[in-house]
Amino acid sequence: MTTVELKQAKNQLNELLEAVLKGEEIIITENNEPVVKLSPVKLAKKPPLQPRSAAGKFWIADDFDAPLTDFEDYQ
Known part of the structure; x- marks a missing residue:
């Protein structure tokens, strides 16, 4: 927020x-x-998302989509 004198x-x-x-x-x-x-x-429009703008900011394990051993009894 900016404050400006009337004059x-x-x-x-x-x-x-x-x-x-x-x-x-x-x-x-x-x-x-x-x-x-x-x-x-x-409100002002947000700039469009840039491709790969989050590259290197998070990590996903190689076995991310592997079945969880805790749920073997339910499969």
């Missing part, structure tokens, strides 16, 4: 709106008191 917000409105459209919340203050809160109505 500064008037000069930077376009930049502030761009930030809000990207999902950021902005508080506009006057004399150090919050007077306006800018927030997006729709």
Whole structure:
């Protein structure tokens, strides 16, 4: 969350709106008191997943799909 003084917000409105459209919340203050809160109505879209982005982050045992010995009586 970003806080901006009202006089500064008037000069930077376009930049502030761009930030809000990207999902950021902005508080506009006057004399150090919050007077306006800018927030997006729709949340910014998440970037698409990248193939192999989790490569090397987890490990699966070679016998992962082998029958469990604890359940032999039930098979």
